[in-house]
Amino acid sequence: MSDSYYTGISALYAQKSGEWILPDDEHTYNRNMKINRDLMLKNEWDKRKITYHLNSEGFRSDGFNLDSGIMFLGCSFTFGIGIEDEHLWTKRIANHYQMTHWNLGQPGSGSDTCFRLGYHWIPILKPQIVVMMAPSTDRMEMIIPESSERVHYVGPWFPELNPRDTYYDYAMTQENGKLARTKNIKALRLICAQNNVKFVVKAFDDVLDIPEYRKRQDLGRDLEHPGIWGHDQIYQAFIKAIG
Amino acid sequence: MKTGKRGTSIYAGNSISSWLGIDSEEMYKRNREINSDLLEANSWSLRSIEYKFNEEGFRSDVFSKGDGGLFLGCGVTLGIGMEREYIWTKRVSDYFGIAEWNLGQHGVGADTCCRLGLYWIRRLRPKVVVMLSPVWNRKEIAIKDQYTQYNSDTAPKTDTFRQLTTIRENKELNQIRNILALQHECSRYNIPFYVRQLQSDWMTAIDMPVGNKDRSRDLEHPGVQGHLTIATRFIRDIGRL
Numbered sequence: 001m002s003d004s005y006y007t008g009i010s011a012l013y014a015q016k017s018g019e020w021i022l023p024d025d026e027h028t029y030n031r032n033m034k035i036n037r038d039l040m041l042k043n044e045w046d047k048r049k050i051t052y053h054l055n056s057e058g059f060r061s062d063g064f065n066l067d068s069g070i071m072f073l074g075c076s077f078t079f080g081i082g083i084e085d086e087h088l089w090t091k092r093i094a095n096h097y098q099m100t101h102w103n104l105g106q107p108g109s110g111s112d113t114c115f116r117l118g119y120h121w122i123p124i125l126k127p128q129i130v131v132m133m134a135p136s137t138d139r140m141e142m143i144i145p146e147s148s149e150r151v152h153y154v155g156p157w158f159p160e161l162n163p164r165d166t167y168y169d170y171a172m173t174q175e176n177g178k179l180a181r182t183k184n185i186k187a188l189r190l191i192c193a194q195n196n197v198k199f200v201v202k203a204f205d206d207v208l209d210i211p212e213y214r215k216r217q218d219l220g221r222d223l224e225h226p227g228i229w230g231h232d233q234i235y236q237a238f239i240k241a242i243g
Numbered sequence: 244m245k246t247g248k249r250g251t252s253i254y255a256g257n258s259i260s261s262w263l264g265i266d267s268e269e270m271y272k273r274n275r276e277i278n279s280d281l282l283e284a285n286s287w288s289l290r291s292i293e294y295k296f297n298e299e300g301f302r303s304d305v306f307s308k309g310d311g312g313l314f315l316g317c318g319v320t321l322g323i324g325m326e327r328e329y330i331w332t333k334r335v336s337d338y339f340g341i342a343e344w345n346l347g348q349h350g351v352g353a354d355t356c357c358r359l360g361l362y363w364i365r366r367l368r369p370k371v372v373v374m375l376s377p378v379w380n381r382k383e384i385a386i387k388d389q390y391t392q393y394n395s396d397t398a399p400k401t402d403t404f405r406q407l408t409t410i411r412e413n414k415e416l417n418q419i420r421n422i423l424a425l426q427h428e429c430s431r432y433n434i435p436f437y438v439r440q441l442q443s444d445w446m447t448a449i450d451m452p453v454g455n456k457d458r459s460r461d462l463e464h465p466g467v468q469g470h471l472t473i474a475t476r477f478i479r480d481i482g483r484l
Contacts, residue, residue: 005412115420142403143412166386166393167404175385179249183357187423190430 005143005151006120007058017053021107024050024082024222032223045221050084061103062094064125069100071127073114073188075135077204077234078105082220083227089234093131096239102127108153110139110177115184116151122191130192131238132201134185137177140170200241207237250362251390252300253348263294264349266324266461274462284456285466292326292460302327303345304336306367311342313369315356315425317377319445319473320347324459329467332373334474339484341370350392352381357421358390364428370484372429373477374438376422379414382407437480439473449473 020026032040040046055061060079062069072078072090080088080103094101102125104117111134122130139155154161154171161168170176185201192199208230213219218229226234262268274282282288297305302321304311314320314332322330322345336343344367346359353376364372380395384404398405407413422438429436441448445465449472451457457466465473 112416116416119416119419119423142406143410143416144406145410145412165402165404166384166399167402169386170384170404173385173387179358179385182361183420183424186361186427187420190423190427193427193430 006117017051019049019051021052021081023076023107023224024220028222036223039217039219039223042217043219043221043227048084048221050082050221053085059102059104062101064102064121065100066125067100069102069125069127070094070097070129070131071102071118071122071125072105072131072133073118074105074133075109075113075139075204076105076107076225077135077208078103078133079107080105080231081107082222082225083231087228087231089231089238090131092231092235093238093242097129097242099128105133106153108139110135110137110141110153110155111181111184112139112141113151113153115187116141118188119191122188122195122197126195127197129198129200129242130188131242132185132188132199133207133234133238134181134201134203136204137174137181138171140177140180198242200238202237202241207234209233248362249358250299250366252296252346252359253351254296254300254302256296256298256300258300259293259295261292261294264318264323265463266292266459270461278462281456281458281462282460285458285460287460290326290460292324295327301344301346304342306344306363307342309342310340311344311367311369312336312339313344313360313364313367313372314347314374315360315372316347316375317351317381317441318347318349319377319441319464320345320375321349322347322470323349323464324461325464325466325470329470331375331470331474331477334471335373335477335481338474338478339370339481341484344369347375350381350394351383352377352379352392352394353418353421354381354383355390355392357424358383360425361428364425364432364434368432369434371481372425372434372436373481374422374425374436375473376418376438376440378441379418380408382417435481435484437477439476439480445469449476 055063085091090103091101106113114132142152144152156171189199213226213230218227220227297303327333332345333343348355356374382393383390395408398408426436449469457468459466
């Protein structure tokens with residue numbers, strides 16, 4: 001398989017820094033400053049700034065050198081959409097253990113993506129620990145080489161799903177995502193064991209009380225993802241799990 | 244088949260039949276007209292087959308306590324068009340003196356092998372797990388409450404889903420994922436796991452020479468010699484139990 005399928009969200013973003021990454025884009029910010037101004041001010045998004053630094057492979061991560069590192073797998077909660085580096089749970093855990101921060105989180109992705117990236121990068125980087133925050137089970141991925149994105153993340157929320165397609169049924173039947181998550185986690189466990197790497201996995205809704213962070217109105221800049229309190233909850237849960 | 248139990252077989256429990264799937268009476272009659280030389284080369288006018296399924300719907304010994312080998316695969320492993328005594332799984336289990344727990348299912352891919360394996364390995368704790376991994380263009384998905392089989396020919400041509408069965412990268416990742424998951428499950432219980440691939444077709448996979456006439460009754464699957472070759476290879480892989 002071509003190495004190009006093991007890069008981050010897009011080669012276009014690689015080695016770049018920017019203030020915005022979808023769904024935390026400037027248009028959403030401006031709209032929220034108008035129609036959700038109270039929430040934005042409550043979270044001080046009128047004062048705070050985010051810079052997304054992406055490494056040469058397109059990940060919001062330290063460079064992939066051969067230091068002693070800790071690897072993270074997951075979705076946008078792991079990538080850290082709408083949150084600064086210093087509050088991002090993965091960055092705080094890496095700092096806590098004084099290890100290089102290898103964050104392979106991908107916005108919009110599911111456990112298929114965690115497997116694809118872990119399968120490629122764990123034997124290369126040989127991290128000391130792999131931490132996976134398993135995304136929800138309603139997300140799948142598919143590689144379509146001729147498309148611009150190359151890797152498509154699909155779930156019931158995907159606007160282009162056609163209810164007449166088998167792919168719609170595939171995405172809408174929970175058993176597919178549940179079984180896929182089981183397989184992906186088992187496969188990653190084996191890869192970690194073969195490489196002598198500690199593997200810690202928890203489901204995203206086991207480490208974060210989602211209704212609670214919404215009730216607290218603790219929100220990232222896009223007002224969809226968790227804010228400082230939510231990232232702290234995830235950080236605490238994984239510190240306890242890693243030991 | 245219903246998704247309520249992940250270890251569910253395609254076939255009905257405790258059933259017996261003389262024909263199954265592509266190895267149908269109609270196919271046999273048609274082959275007598277147009278491929279009689281191949282049928283005769285394998286003595287199919289003198290032989291008969293009994294497809295007998297255990298209470299869980301597998302062409303297998305009963306799932307009881309004791310030492311057994313668990314076999315995963317497609318129609319070749321199920322033994323389509325073949326008497327049970329000649330199926331490679333039976334030869335392997337007889338060689339090692341253990342029960343034959345054959346979870347082979349006709350027309351399925353690695354998804355189904357993995358689903359069944361993850362369910363039954365934990366429950367049966369076999370002495371060995373052996374997988375003849377099917378061709379890569381097959382995909383099992385649950386639709387509503389049914390597990391359904393697709394391949395690159397049967398997946399709707401205009402449907403995005405088809406790309407899971409046609410694009411090499413999707414097929415390859417799926418194959419690897421399923422095999423690693425099974426390997427992990429076996430390692431949890433200290434069970435040796437052996438896998439070989441049927442990547443293209445069974446004749447190529449087992450190096451059958453062009454023109455070879457060894458065929459099952461449906462003339463699409465390996466005959467006695469082919470099953471013996473597969474069994475011999477796995478016996479050599481396993482060595483001792």
